[in-house]
Amino acid sequence: MSLIPASLLIFARQMRLSLRSPAWPVIGLFQPALYLAFLGPLLVRVAGAGVDGLPAGAAWRFFVPGLLIQLGLFGPLFAGLSIIADLRSGVFERMRVTPVSRFALLAGRVMRDTVVLLVQTAVLLAVAYAFGLRAPALGLLLMFLFVAAIAVGLSALSHGLGLLVRNEESFTPLLNAAAIPLLLLSGILLPMTLAPQWLDILSRLTPFRYVIDGMRTALYGDYGSSVVVAGAGVALATAACCLALGARLFARRNA
Amino acid sequence: MSTSGAAVPIIQATGLTRTFRVGRQQVEAVRGVDFEVRPGEIIGFLGPNGAGKTTTLRILTTLLKPSAGRAVVVGADVNTDPGAVRRRIGYVAQSGGTDGNCRVAEELILQARLYGIAKQDAVRRAADLCERLDLTGLADRPIRTLSGGQRRRTDIALGLVHQPPLVFLDEPSVGLDPQSRSDLWTHIRRLRDDFDTTVFLSTHYLDEADTLCDRILVMNHGRIIAEGTPDALKRRISGDVISLTLGGDADRAKAVLAECPGLDEIAVSGQTVRLTARGGEKALVWLLRAADQADLDLRSVNIARPTLDDVFLALTGSSLSENHS
Numbered sequence: 001m002s003l004i005p006a007s008l009l010i011f012a013r014q015m016r017l018s019l020r021s022p023a024w025p026v027i028g029l030f031q032p033a034l035y036l037a038f039l040g041p042l043l044v045r046v047a048g049a050g051v052d053g054l055p056a057g058a059a060w061r062f063f064v065p066g067l068l069i070q071l072g073l074f075g076p077l078f079a080g081l082s083i084i085a086d087l088r089s090g091v092f093e094r095m096r097v098t099p100v101s102r103f104a105l106l107a108g109r110v111m112r113d114t115v116v117l118l119v120q121t122a123v124l125l126a127v128a129y130a131f132g133l134r135a136p137a138l139g140l141l142l143m144f145l146f147v148a149a150i151a152v153g154l155s156a157l158s159h160g161l162g163l164l165v166r167n168e169e170s171f172t173p174l175l176n177a178a179a180i181p182l183l184l185l186s187g188i189l190l191p192m193t194l195a196p197q198w199l200d201i202l203s204r205l206t207p208f209r210y211v212i213d214g215m216r217t218a219l220y221g222d223y224g225s226s227v228v229v230a231g232a233g234v235a236l237a238t239a240a241c242c243l244a245l246g247a248r249l250f251a252r253r254n255a
Numbered sequence: 256m257s258t259s260g261a262a263v264p265i266i267q268a269t270g271l272t273r274t275f276r277v278g279r280q281q282v283e284a285v286r287g288v289d290f291e292v293r294p295g296e297i298i299g300f301l302g303p304n305g306a307g308k309t310t311t312l313r314i315l316t317t318l319l320k321p322s323a324g325r326a327v328v329v330g331a332d333v334n335t336d337p338g339a340v341r342r343r344i345g346y347v348a349q350s351g352g353t354d355g356n357c358r359v360a361e362e363l364i365l366q367a368r369l370y371g372i373a374k375q376d377a378v379r380r381a382a383d384l385c386e387r388l389d390l391t392g393l394a395d396r397p398i399r400t401l402s403g404g405q406r407r408r409t410d411i412a413l414g415l416v417h418q419p420p421l422v423f424l425d426e427p428s429v430g431l432d433p434q435s436r437s438d439l440w441t442h443i444r445r446l447r448d449d450f451d452t453t454v455f456l457s458t459h460y461l462d463e464a465d466t467l468c469d470r471i472l473v474m475n476h477g478r479i480i481a482e483g484t485p486d487a488l489k490r491r492i493s494g495d496v497i498s499l500t501l502g503g504d505a506d507r508a509k510a511v512l513a514e515c516p517g518l519d520e521i522a523v524s525g526q527t528v529r530l531t532a533r534g535g536e537k538a539l540v541w542l543l544r545a546a547d548q549a550d551l552d553l554r555s556v557n558i559a560r561p562t563l564d565d566v567f568l569a570l571t572g573s574s575l576s577e578n579h580s
Contacts (some may be wrong), residue, residue, distance in 0.1 A: 001371040009368055017356055086354070094352030094413060097316050098369040099341040253320045253337070 003107070004098045010108020011115075014082075018116060025116050028075050032067040032124055038132055039063075039189070059222060060133035064125070065215035066188025068147055068248055071120050073179045076113040076155035080162025080171060084110070087166060106159055106250045110243070113155035114148055121147045122220030135219045142218040142228075146235055147213060153239035156246030163249050186212045210234040265293035265453050266315065273310050273552050284310040284476035287324065292455060294420070297447050297470030299458035301563070303575055308457040308476040309349065312425050315455075316346040322475040329421050331533035344368070345422035349429060352410055355399030359390060359409050362398070363416055370417035377416070388442060390481035405436030408442065415446075422446065424456040428463055440467050461563045461575060471563070475571050485563060492561040492569055494519060495535025497542065499528045502552035511549040515541040524574045528552075531561070531569065 001009075018025065032095015040063055047059035054062055074235070086092040095105055112120055121144060157176070165171045185199075186208030203209045222228065273285040285307040292298050300308045313319040315326055325332060331339035353362060360381050367377035385391050388408040393401060397411060407427065414422050418570035425441070428436045444467065446452040458464055464471050465485045473481040473488070481488060501508050505523045512528060513521050517538045519531045532538035535558050546553050567575040 090350035090352040097346040
């Protein structure tokens with residue numbers, strides 16, 4: 001069985017399971033929705049007061065990309081928990097004794113997480129629209145492409161790490177320890193242009209700083225900007241690296 | 256995949272070794288294992304938990320690379336051609352392989368399709384397997400609603416969707432009630448009798464090895480320490496098994512009793528001294544007399560034909576049935 005049909009079979013199985021218990025994707029949306037409702041209006045005021053890097057009238061376009069990154073960091077980044085459950089139940093082993101490509105076992109799962117995040121993105125953008133987000137169509141479309149790259153990278157990384165760590169008690173704190181600094185250093189709440197130099201430098205060492213700047217600039221409608229290109233480049237490169245790492249870990253026979 | 260020429264083994268393992276690193280220590284789980292399995296056999300891999308049975312099984316099923324040695328499984332080398340091995344074998348892990356939220360038929364169909372079987376065919380095979388393994392009527396049930404025995408039969412069905420000539424079952428009856436166990440044994444026998452499937456199962460249950468298997472490989476501490484049919488293994492213990500349970504010091508009793516004539520082997524297991532003797536009844540007279548003279552606190556005496564546990568005890572010095580995990 002070749003790679004694509006095999007990946008689609010795994011994807012269909014994982015998707016079926018998600019649809020059967022849709023609680024997690026819904027709960028996952030809850031947190032960004034709260035930010036939108038309870039923090040968004042404050043940010044509109046802050047932007048109105050004139051803050052460097054936060055254009056007046058663009059508060060929602062500034063704020064929403066951060067929430068999308070947050071969705072990714074608390075969704076696909078934790079997707080590896082499902083591989084640990086499948087290791088424990090023997091489901092993963094059962095699939096590994098078939099001749100199916102090891103990469104298909106990863107790809108099908110990553111596809112599911114990507115689709116879930118894209119649906120969450122659509123819901124979040126719709127809610128944000130209700131709160132007052134206005135952005136050009138192409139900018140909104142680019143959000144989905146950025147989000148897809150983020151989902152692929154984080155999900156692949158998480159699945160690979162799940163195979164290494166193999167138990168939820170260590171895995172969850174490990175991911176939290178990574179997610180919180182990545183989130184804060186990306187500048188999701190306030191523009192990093194306000195940061196002291198050391199914090200700005202630290203922030204530039206993490207990928208989401210570039211991704212979020214790219215996403216914001218895209219929503220402002222400045223598609224040709226080097227910031228958008230850099231953001232897209234970093235998002236794609238990170239996704240490719242994580243996918244390669246995940247594939248290597250899935251291909252190991254000594255797991 | 257020859258079933259006619261019994262000369263061609265379906266499994267041939269040579270010097271299989273597997274070491275793990277636990278912290279700074281090297282643990283040898285499997286230490287140079289050699290054996291052959293012929294097509295059409297039901298082979299039992301008998302040994303206590305931790306003997307290396309699962310590790311060996313996972314090497315033979317390509318899930319784990321051996322540290323040394325090689326194995327040819329249904330004509331393909333696990334090291335150089337794992338893909339071919341995977342196409343030709345079924346494997347049912349001890350933990351099973353199902354998610355409680357999935358349904359029986361959809362998992363069977365998926366599993367068949369992962370082996371490259373076309374959809375229509377996969378649907379038909381899933382229905383056939385449900386019928387064969389008494390799962391009819393459960394096809395659309397979430398797996399979490401099945402009983403232990405039904406769930407185990409689902410696991411086994413998942414290992415059979417591609418009709419492999421060889422299937423590995425790791426501790427298939429662990430956790431099942433007696434009725435489900437004997438049902439399962441019937442299904443396993445039928446696999447061989449009706450479908451010519453070679454069955455390689457691991458177990459730490461003596462009765463399972465004794466009643467189900469044509470041949471047994473006894474494994475302990477990573478090595479195969481004996482092999483043969485259950486009867487041949489039992490014949491290695493020539494004579495009868497006498498068990499004497501004592502109130503006092505069993506080791507002192509062993510020293511005293513060992514002086515008696517006509518004994519073959521003597522071992523202590525808890526408060527019980529177990530001996531084998533060619534003429535059990537005759538030896539018993541000597542033993543009782545010696546026990547009396549040495550003032551041993553004898554509580555009970557039993558004399559029996561040898562069991563596989565006696566074989567294991569004689570081979571390893573510890574009893575398998577007392578080896579609780």
